[in-house]
């Protein structure tokens with residue numbers, strides 16, 4: 001079942017996962033928009049709908065396993081795999097060294113056809129690390145898919161076919177050059193109640 005980018009945005013907005021306001025991000029930068037994916041992922045019915053769109057586009061790829069990075073990718077991999085009738089695994093922080101690895105006894109065999117999924121593509125780091133973990137065992141990444149691409153086209157996916165259900169651009173500013181701060185609008189940290197928190 002296909003889905004339009006506008007429908008994806010509506011699902012995020014209805015769940016309170018895509019907010020307009022004046023936010024202090026964990027990086028310290030300010031933004032007029034905020035995505036909190038778990039506000040959507042907490043609803044199985046919405047997650048099922050979004051994953052149906054990914055599963056539909058992956059149906060001809062002869063996927064054998066769906067893999068996602070922690071944390072949201074666990075939920076998405078599991079639901080996409082359920083709909084495709086295959087298994088799901090997830091990649092987490094490697095026990096030592098950089099990147100991600102499959103732990104907990106997850107095994108991929110050489111040539112196994114793997115679909116990589118994640119919730120939000122920001123820099124592509126999590127997806128890239130999951131692709132690398134799949135390839136480390138000799139398995140093949142047949143495609144990568146995310147719910148939301150907010151990278152502005154800058155993310156790369158290691159040369160595999162890639163699609164996003166929704167692309168959105170979210171500006172962020174140094175507090176000193178934030179136009180909302182310049183207008184005196186109070187900023188808040190997402191997940192907290194509105195409060196005057198100007199500047200950094």
Ligand SMILES: [Zn+2]
Nearest residue numbers: 030178180181
């Ligand atoms: Zn600001």
